[in-house]
Amino acid sequence: MSPAERTGPVTWLTTTDHKRIGIMYCVTAFAFFLIGGALAGVIRAELAEPGRQFVSTQAYNGAFTIHGTIMIFLFVAPFGAGLMNYLVPLQIGAPDMAFPRLNAMSFWFFGAGGGLVLLSGFASADGGAAMGWYAYPPLSGPRMSPGVGVDLWIFGIALVAISSLLTAVNVITTVFLMRAPGMTMWRLPVFTWNAVVTTLLGLVAFPPAIAAFALLLIDRQLGGMAYDPAGGGDPIVYQHLFWFLGHPEVYILILPFFGVITEIIPVFSRKPLFGYTGFVLATLAIGALSTGVWAHHMFTTGAVDNPFFSAMTFTIAVPTGVKFFNWIGTMWGGRIRWSATPMLFSIGFLLNFLIGGVTGIMLASAPIDFHVADSYFLVSHFHYTMVGGSVFGIFAAIYFWFPKMTGRLLGERVGHWVFGTLFAGFNLTFWPQFVLGLRGMQRRVPDYPAEMGFDTPNLVSTLGVVVMSIGVLLFVWDWRRSRRRGAPSGDDPWGGSSLEWATTSPPPEHNFTTLPRIRSLRPAFDERHPELVP
Amino acid sequence: MSRPTGTRAAIVLLAVLGAACSSSLGMPEGATEQGRDIRELWVVFVLAGVVVAGLVYGLIIWSLVRYRSRRSDDPATLGRQFHANVPIEVVYTAIPVAIVVVLFTMSLRTEQRVTEVSARPAVTLEATAFAWGWRFRYPAQGVEIVSEPSSPTQPGPEIVLPLGQPTRVVLRSNDVIHAFWVPDFNFKRDAVPGRTTEFDLTPTTTGTFRGVCAEFCGLNHAFMTFTVRVVEPDAFATWAAEVSA
Numbered sequence: 001m002s003p004a005e006r007t008g009p010v011t012w013l014t015t016t017d018h019k020r021i022g023i024m025y026c027v028t029a030f031a032f033f034l035i036g037g038a039l040a041g042v043i044r045a046e047l048a049e050p051g052r053q054f055v056s057t058q059a060y061n062g063a064f065t066i067h068g069t070i071m072i073f074l075f076v077a078p079f080g081a082g083l084m085n086y087l088v089p090l091q092i093g094a095p096d097m098a099f100p101r102l103n104a105m106s107f108w109f110f111g112a113g114g115g116l117v118l119l120s121g122f123a124s125a126d127g128g129a130a131m132g133w134y135a136y137p138p139l140s141g142p143r144m145s146p147g148v149g150v151d152l153w154i155f156g157i158a159l160v161a162i163s164s165l166l167t168a169v170n171v172i173t174t175v176f177l178m179r180a181p182g183m184t185m186w187r188l189p190v191f192t193w194n195a196v197v198t199t200l201l202g203l204v205a206f207p208p209a210i211a212a213f214a215l216l217l218i219d220r221q222l223g224g225m226a227y228d229p230a231g232g233g234d235p236i237v238y239q240h241l242f243w244f245l246g247h248p249e250v251y252i253l254i255l256p257f258f259g260v261i262t263e264i265i266p267v268f269s270r271k272p273l274f275g276y277t278g279f280v281l282a283t284l285a286i287g288a289l290s291t292g293v294w295a296h297h298m299f300t301t302g303a304v305d306n307p308f309f310s311a312m313t314f315t316i317a318v319p320t321g322v323k324f325f326n327w328i329g330t331m332w333g334g335r336i337r338w339s340a341t342p343m344l345f346s347i348g349f350l351l352n353f354l355i356g357g358v359t360g361i362m363l364a365s366a367p368i369d370f371h372v373a374d375s376y377f378l379v380s381h382f383h384y385t386m387v388g389g390s391v392f393g394i395f396a397a398i399y400f401w402f403p404k405m406t407g408r409l410l411g412e413r414v415g416h417w418v419f420g421t422l423f424a425g426f427n428l429t430f431w432p433q434f435v436l437g438l439r440g441m442q443r444r445v446p447d448y449p450a451e452m453g454f455d456t457p458n459l460v461s462t463l464g465v466v467v468m469s470i471g472v473l474l475f476v477w478d479w480r481r482s483r484r485r486g487a488p489s490g491d492d493p494w495g496g497s498s499l500e501w502a503t504t505s506p507p508p509e510h511n512f513t514t515l516p517r518i519r520s521l522r523p524a525f526d527e528r529h530p531e532l533v534p
Numbered sequence: 535m536s537r538p539t540g541t542r543a544a545i546v547l548l549a550v551l552g553a554a555c556s557s558s559l560g561m562p563e564g565a566t567e568q569g570r571d572i573r574e575l576w577v578v579f580v581l582a583g584v585v586v587a588g589l590v591y592g593l594i595i596w597s598l599v600r601y602r603s604r605r606s607d608d609p610a611t612l613g614r615q616f617h618a619n620v621p622i623e624v625v626y627t628a629i630p631v632a633i634v635v636v637l638f639t640m641s642l643r644t645e646q647r648v649t650e651v652s653a654r655p656a657v658t659l660e661a662t663a664f665a666w667g668w669r670f671r672y673p674a675q676g677v678e679i680v681s682e683p684s685s686p687t688q689p690g691p692e693i694v695l696p697l698g699q700p701t702r703v704v705l706r707s708n709d710v711i712h713a714f715w716v717p718d719f720n721f722k723r724d725a726v727p728g729r730t731t732e733f734d735l736t737p738t739t740t741g742t743f744r745g746v747c748a749e750f751c752g753l754n755h756a757f758m759t760f761t762v763r764v765v766e767p768d769a770f771a772t773w774a775a776e777v778s779a
Contacts, residue, residue, distance in 0.1 A: 057753055132750045138727060139710040139752055144665070229728025235711060236726060269601070271613035278623045300713060300748075301724045302731040305649065307642050314634040314641075321630040322623075324590055329622070331597035334613030338598050350594055358583040361634070365641035367572045367648055368579060371561060371720040374713060374748040438560040440717025442748045445756035452744075532615060 016100035017509065018085050021107050023405060025082025026398075028107075029075050032114060033391075036070035037472060039063045041465060044429075048462040050450040060446040061130035062149075066121035068133030069153070072253065073160050074114045076390045080256035081110075081167050083397055084195040086405065088171055090500035091189045093180025093518070095510040098173040106166040113159030120152035129153040132444060134242055135216065137227035137235050142220045151220060154213045161206045161213075164252075168199035168206075180499070182518030186280075189498040189521070190273060193280050194259030197287040201248040201255075204291055209245030212238055236303045243294035251290040253386060255283065257393025258323060261346040264400050265327055267494050268343040269336050274329030275322075276521060282319035282326075289316040299369040313364035320357055324350070340494070341415030345396035348423045352388025356381060359434070374444075377437025380430045388426055395422065395475070402479075403493050407505045408486030414478040421471030428464030432457030497522035562718045565743060565764065567736040568648040569720035575644045576720075582637060648721070651734050656699035657770070663705070663712035663725040663747065666754035667691075675774035681760070690745070690760035696770035700734045713748035716762055722748050737764040 012020060042063045046054050055063065085103065089096055097103045120129040127147025131140040140150050175188070175196050188196075216238065218224035225231025227238045266273045273279065293316060295309040327350060337343060359381040362368050372378055395418070402410050436457045441448055448454045492501040500507070501524040502516045516527045526533045559580045564570035601613065660671040667681025670693050679691045695701050705714055707725035715722035716735075723733055747758035765773065 057756070061750075061753065061755075131752075136711055136749075139750070144710055144752055234728060236729070269613055270603075270611070272615060272617050274616070275618045275623050277618065278627075300722055301726055302733075303726065303729065307638075307645075310641065310645075311638055314638045317634055318627065318630045322627055325623075325626040328590070328593045328597055329619075331594070331601060333616065334597075334601045335603045335607060335611050336598060336601050336613075337603045347594075347598065351591070354587055354590055358587050361583065361637065362576070362579045365575065365579065365637070365644075367575055367641060367644045370648065370722055371569075371572055371576070371717070373722065374715075374750075375717075435560060438562075440562070440715075440744065440746070442715065442746050442756075444750040447756055449744075529612075 016096075016104045018089050018097045018100065018103060019405070019507065019511075021103050022082045022084075022086025024107055025078050025085055025110070028111060028114070029079040029082060032070050032074040032078075034472070034476075035118070036067050036075055037469070039067035039070070041469065043067065044462040044465040046446050047448075047458050049459065050448055050455060052447055055446070057446055058127075058130060061132075061444070062121055062128045064444055065130050065132055066117070066128075069117055069121075069129075069157070070114075071386070072133065072249065073157060074110075074117060076253045076386060076394070077164065077249070078110055078114075078160075079394050080198065080253070080390075081106075081164070083191075083256060083260070083401075084167070084171055084199070087401070087500060088174055088192050088195050089178070090404075090503065090507060090511055091192045091498050092175060092178065092183050093499050093512060093515050094174060094178035095512070097170050098178055099170050102166055103170050106163045106170065109159050109163035109166070113156045113161075113163060116152050116156030116159065120149045120156055134246065135213075136242075137216060137219065137238050140216060140220075141227065151217065154217050158210055158213055161210050164202045165206050168202040171195055171199040172203070180515050180518060182523075183499075186277070187518060187521050188280075190262040190276070190279060190283075191256070191259035191498075193283055194255045194262075197283050198252050198255045201252050201287055201290065205245045205248035205252070208241050212241035212245070215241075236298070236301060239298050239301070240295065243297045244291075246297060247294040248290045250382070250385065251286060253390050254393075255286070257349070257390045257397070258283070260393045260397045260400070261349050262323075262326070263498065264342045264346045264396055265330050267496055268338070268340055268346075269331045269334030270495070271330055271334045272497075272522060273326065274332070275326045278322060279326045282322040285319040286316060289319070296364060296366075296369070299366040300373045310364055310366050314361065317357065317361050317364070324354065324357075339416070341410070341412055341419060342396045342400035342494070344416070344419045345392050345399060348419065349389055349392040349396065352384055352392060352423075352426065356384030356389055359384065372437055374442055375437035376433040376441045376443055379443050380433035380437065383430045383433075387430070392422070392426075395419070398479075400494065401500075402482070403489030404500060404505050404507070406483060406486070407489055408482055408484075409489045409493060410482045410486060411478045414474060418471045418475045418478070421467050421474065425464045425467030425469075425471060428467060429461050430464070432460045432464075436461075492524070495525075495528070497525040499523050502527060562720055563739075564720045565718045565737055565739040565741065566721070567738055568734070569718070570738065571644055571648050572720040575640060578640060579637065582633065586633070649733065651702060651732055652700045655702035655734060656767075657696060657701040658704065659693065659695075659701055660704045661706070661714055661725070662708060663714070663751075663758075664708040665710055665712075665752050666747070666758040668758070668760050670760075672774060676778040677774055679777075681758075688757070690758070692761040692763055694763045694765055694770055694773050695735060695737050696767040697737050697740055697764055699767060700736045703733055703735060705731045705733070710751045711749050712751050712758070714745065715748035716743050716745045718743040719762075724749055740764045740766065 127149055129149035131145050215226040219226055225233045227233045227235045292312045295304040296313045298304050399410055439453050441454050491505045503512050516523045558573050559577055561573050561576045564573040662669040670679045681691050682688055705725045707727045712725040713722050743762045745760040745762055
């Protein structure tokens with residue numbers, strides 16, 4: 001069947017084409033982002049002023065539980081998986097992923113898991129999941145959360161975890177076995193390197209978490225006592241298992257987008273990446289170190305009083321710092337087209353993520369944690385990494401590869417507005433939260449006393465969400481418009497370097513009719529500039 | 535930048551840093567010895583963060599402005615095609631290593647000081663958290679204070695600590711994980727069921743301070759508050775005698 005005949009919903013539902021699966025991942029994840037964002041709106045509306053205005057405490061607790069779960073497990077991580085699906089085979093010159101059907105199965109497991117998580121929050125008759133996204137027992141145990149919500153949540157997250165494991169196997173196999181002739185590991189595009197490290201981390205981190213959730217389910221349904229001190233269990237064991245997933249998970253959420261902006265910055269600086277080898281080594285170092293930092297989430301338990309986890313957490317700042325110098329070195333001496341929307345979002349990423357990184361060093365210090373852990377300072381810190389970093393990376397990726405996926409450009413002028421509102425709104429939302437946390441506002445509360453110095457920062461923070469919402473809605477409008485009526489982009493609107501820019505936009509079903517010779521990190525660039533090939 | 539401008543900038547920077555050192559940069563002053571210690575460490579971390587972030591922001595913005603593409607440029611013009619510079623890369627890896635070694639060492643020393651428990655605390659306070667309230671006992675004084683079941687309108691129970699003397703807090707939980715946090719003391723500790731954890735508070739300022747539960751513990755987590763009043767040791771003894779009677 002020719003590609004022209006493969007249209008209509010059924011062909012999408014049954015597809016095993018990595019490009020279509022990638023797009024389905026991204027679109028589904030983005031839909032979850034809109035749901036999670038609406039829940040953030042509920043949270044911020046309730047907190048705009050002291051006193052209770054909109055929702056019951058139970059509904060509020062459910063809202064932040066499902067908000068966190070969606071944003072981490074159903075939006076940022078699967079969006080990264082979607083990009084990997086779409087880009088990895090194209091970047092290494094392969095016709096598809098190594099296991100196309102397994103790939104389709106990963107997507108449908110993710111969709112099913114996401115559906116269960118939504119049910120756990122909204123549709124369970126005797127109490128939805130309202131125990132926080134990390135589901136600490138005994139709060140998530142049978143006595144304190146008897147409703148079916150937590151069980152649905154466990155099944156949903158387990159399905160998503162299995163989906164991630166299958167994707168990991170697929171990506172790693174594809175990169176190791178299906179590279180085109182000439183595509184050595186040291187010519188692998190940086191996004192693909194980040195995909196490899198991300199999926200390796202998933203492979204290491206998800207199985208213990210699935211075990212942790214299984215034990216929780218046994219405690220809940222079969223009278224297990226793994227986490228119940230009354231039966232000789234220990235809630236701290238759950239925390240170790242959970243954060244052994246949880247901390248690599250934050251790198252699973254950020255590494256793909258380090259990869260994204262590291263593809264974009266050289267293209268718009270009209271230069272090669274500065275320090276490619278160092279960058280790849282730093283990525284590997286981050287991957288390795290991130291499996292040894294988990295207990296920095298547990299400093300205030302008093303149950304991990306050794307310096308190992310703090311030392312590892314400080315150390316992981318070094319390879320992250322190195323990357324900043326890679327990015328600066330790449331821009332240095334360039335001809336920077338800074339106003340192109342993908343580049344704007346990449347610059348926004350740099351400016352925001354730096355604050356996330358600097359406050360991350362503060363949180364690596366156990367005594368500073370004694371004050372700021374579980375406060376709004378911590379909330380702001382991780383939003384600076386996950387929103388200011390990953391979500392800005394997601395928008396950079398959308399603006400950069402939308403022409404590759406559709407053959408059309410998103411609106412540049414609208415893009416500037418989307419960037420402006422998101423950047424201003426994001427900083428308005430989260431900067432005041434540093435102040436709130438330092439002043440003593442704890443997280444996960446629907447209310448706070450008046451005249452504690454909490455009123456103004458909370459109001460500003462809520463206004464920030466309004467500004468961000470305008471940006472997101474503007475983007476959705478432009479996306480719907482540009483899909484069919486955007487300006488034709490040609491095959492390569494940006495002057496791209498990596499292999500995906502050497503095929504048509506959108507690419508044919510098997511990606512390449514001819515492959516350029518791969519002699520460096522930038523095969524598409526080499527084709528345009530044969531005089532510069534060493 | 536001319537030399538006088540540079541000198542002026544350095545003076546301004548020093549003045550700002552000096553002012554910063556004498557303030558607490560957002561964190562409460564710290565009404566206990568331990569809290570002050572943590573706040574001093576915080577100030578060092580913030581200043582280090584400001585210097586590093588300032589340098590990196592400076593480099594980013596300088597590159598963007600200096601190497602921006604101009605309208606008059608031929609769109610096909612490329613930047614300088616260099617790939618790496620090993621000496622520079624070694625330097626920008628080594629400097630962060632040095633910074634984090636220093637910060638980690640300072641952090642470790644502070645941690646050891648603030649988690650140290652004295653051999654002879656003046657007062658022992660047993661705090662037991664439950665969903666959603668607190669039971670406080672002073673075994674030596676025969677005092678027990680228990681929350682009314684917390685609700686949005688109810689103020690929490692009040693505990694009293696003597697000024698200038700270490701109070702040993704023995705923290706437990708009856709049901710789920712809670713956390714004992716007094717923001718003005720810059721300190722919190724989780725109460726984990728099945729475990730007992732101990733820490734010292736040595737107040738340095740009299741006054742009344744707000745305490746909260748900092749670990750999400752279910753429905754009324756937000757309203758699981760308490761109050762700490764720090765008084766002179768004599769007043770503490772008087773208070774204990776009154777309440778136990």
